[in-house]
Amino acid sequence: MPKEPLCIVGTGKVAQALIKNLKAYYLLHITSPSEDRAQELAEKYGINHIPYGNPLPHGRVIIVRKDADIEKTSEEISQFAPFTSHIHMSGMLSSDVLSSEKRCSMHPIMSITPDTSFQGVLFAVEGHIDICTDIIDALGGKYFQIDTEKKAIYHTALVFISNFTALNTLMGLALLREVGTLPPEIVDSVRNLSYTSIDNVLKYGKDGLTGPAARGDHETIEIEASLLDGFLRELYILQSDVIYKLHSGGGDNSEKDDSSKI
Ligand SMILES: NC(=O)c1ccc[n+]([C@@H]2O[C@H](COP(=O)([O-])OP(=O)(O)OC[C@H]3O[C@@H](n4cnc5c(N)ncnc54)[C@H](OP(=O)(O)O)[C@@H]3O)[C@@H](O)[C@H]2O)c1
Numbered sequence: 001m002p003k004e005p006l007c008i009v010g011t012g013k014v015a016q017a018l019i020k021n022l023k024a025y026y027l028l029h030i031t032s033p034s035e036d037r038a039q040e041l042a043e044k045y046g047i048n049h050i051p052y053g054n055p056l057p058h059g060r061v062i063i064v065r066k067d068a069d070i071e072k073t074s075e076e077i078s079q080f081a082p083f084t085s086h087i088h089m090s091g092m093l094s095s096d097v098l099s100s101e102k103r104c105s106m107h108p109i110m111s112i113t114p115d116t117s118f119q120g121v122l123f124a125v126e127g128h129i130d131i132c133t134d135i136i137d138a139l140g141g142k143y144f145q146i147d148t149e150k151k152a153i154y155h156t157a158l159v160f161i162s163n164f165t166a167l168n169t170l171m172g173l174a175l176l177r178e179v180g181t182l183p184p185e186i187v188d189s190v191r192n193l194s195y196t197s198i199d200n201v202l203k204y205g206k207d208g209l210t211g212p213a214a215r216g217d218h219e220t221i222e223i224e225a226s227l228l229d230g231f232l233r234e235l236y237i238l239q240s241d242v243i244y245k246l247h248s249g250g251g252d253n254s255e256k257d258d259s260s261k262i
Helices: 013-022 035-045 067-080 133-139 148-179 186-208 218-226 230-247
Strands: 005-009 027-031 059-063 084-088 103-108 122-127 142-145
Touching (some): 013 027, 013 035, 013 133, 067 084, 122 148, 133 142, 148 230
Parallel strands (some): 005 027, 059 084
């Protein structure tokens, strides 16, 4: 059976990972306003380059440009390729930013580089999901559907889980360097500490939180906060305060206190 055409719009990390993982299943085309890069990737991966603005094969396009460019790109494609359905992979934007009649978003819950395999990766999908589920199947992924209007809160959740956890680790590493020369084994120890802390919360919810604030060790918190300046100090106190409130019955119910959600 001839392969169905599928057009990748964009030339970044996700575009390259998609090309590598989907080449065997679809007749892939690439187009992008960055003509040189699109041409280069077409040659590198042996797929067809279509100059941006030229008619595209009827079918689907996956817009994997920067989030800020997705809406405009969809509008432009609707002008020069009006019979295409549009898909994007942004975590925050919903399919509402796309201008095609059939549209959806498929967001993989993982960090992607050109070498990423999507085998077993979970995607959050919304919109006309029938236009993307076969692509996720071909990638070896899995999916669950969310409401279009819940897309932004879904992404906010992932920012807490991914970005803020990583930021706290980065800040911890900076402070550890102040301790002095560290052995190479510190990397594994940090990874182990971080993974087990996350695992404890996944297993036990807020009861899985440990540390001075969970124990109510106010003196330790005061001493440690006094060693810090600027936003490190603010983040230490704010996070300790939230953990303490969670362990002492949910806080003072002021407007600013949302700990009952946790
Ligand atoms: N990477 C991730 O971990 C990840 C995970 C989930 C979802 N996403 C989503 O996937 C979409 C694409 O993200 P991405 O990570 O592929 O973005 P990216 O690597 O930053 O690429 C985005 C765009 O930046 C331009 N670009 C990239 N590398 C360039 C270079 N070396 N020189 C010049 N221009 C370059 C390209 O412009 P043109 O568009 O003009 O070709 C490319 O399409 C976004 O909607 C993002 O939210 C990303």
